[in-house]
Amino acid sequence: QKEVEQDPGPLSVPEGAIVSLNCTYSNSAFQYFMWYRQYSRKGPELLMYTYSSGNKEDGRFTAQVDKSSKYISLFIRDSQPSDSATYLCAFPSYSGAGSYQLTFGKGTKLSVIP
Amino acid sequence: EADIYQTPRYLVIGTGKKITLECSQTMGHDKMYWYQQDPGMELHLIHYSYGVNSTEKGDLSSESTVSRIRTEHFPLTLESARPSHTSQYLCASSSGPPTDTQYFGPGTRLTVL
Known part of the structure; x- marks a missing residue:
């Protein structure tokens, strides 16, 4: 079983839709949870970061963590064409010397159609 | 926007x-990373550095080598390119505690014929 499972999509939705993106993980040591967004021909950029179970909201984006099920979600409300990108879940794990290494999902490619 | 640059x-x-793939950052970060990304696949860490004169191999075996002579510069070298090296290479640096957020460059897309 892979450490992180993420449906690669592609996912195509109409503008204004609510989008749900998900990852499952198997490593109980993961305590921190990140979502990165990667536009075409760009590097990933950190979108949201959380370390606790429950919800964290930032504008139209909500990150949800269920540690008991090892399942994380990213919800996008009122999706916009500018949200079209690949969304990657990422899991930092401590590697010593105050540093963390990231385990990434494959990414879900999202297209928001005007 | 993160100040991390990759050429070409x-x-x-x-x-x-x-x-040699170049990577430079102007944020003064001690930690830098190289990832390999193939379409539809996970980013895989191939090299990292925690500071000047520190380099380590990542989880994914790679025939490339890196050096870290200056804090801001972390080049990746392939001595003899092969078609199997065709991929996207992403450089990142991280900010340290408490979140150690990694900031990525735009990537170098390498095609070996």
Whole structure:
């Protein structure tokens, strides 16, 4: 079983839709949870970061963590064409010397159609 | 926006050539990373550095080498490129505690013919 499972999509939705993106993980040591967004021909950029179970909201984006099920979600409300990108879940794990290494999902490619 | 730069952005080269992919950051970060990303696949860590004169291999085996002579510069070298090296290479640096957020460059897309 892979450490992180993420449906690669592609996912195509109409503008204004609510989008749900998900990852499952198997490593109980993961305590921190990140979502990165990667536009075409760009590097990933950190979108949201959380370390606790429950919800964290930032504008139209909500990150949800269920540690008991090892399942994380990213919800996008009122999706916009500018949200079209690949969304990657990422899991930092401590590697010593105050540093963390990231385990990434494959990414879900999202297209928001005007 | 993160100040991390990669050159070249695109490179097409023949088998057997030596290539160096450049990565520079102006944020003063001690930690830097190289990832390999293939379409539809996870980012895989191939090299990292925690500071000057520190380099380590990542989880994914790679025939490339890196050096870290200056804090801001972390080049990746392939001594003899092969078609199997065709991929996207992403450089990142991280900010340290408490979140150690990694900031990525735009990537170099390498094609070896």
